[in-house]
Amino acid sequence: MAAIVACPTCAAEVEWSPANPFRPFCSERCKLIDLGAWADERYRVPVKDEPDPGSGNPPT
Ligand SMILES: [Zn+2]
Secondary structure, X not given: OOEEEEOOOOOOEEEEOOOOOOOOOOOHHHHHHHXXXXXXXXXXXXXXXXXXXXXXXXXX
């Protein structure tokens, strides 16, 4: 008897079985969406101390 899990992307019920290569996702599409969101998160992290042009004194 296969377990049923919720797809992390769309929350659809997914059968957790060797027959589903995308588990715990319901489809390849949901898997790619989740991976994309993850990469997005990583790229966003280092962007925080950007110099703000127009405020404060110029560097030179
Ligand atoms: Zn899904």
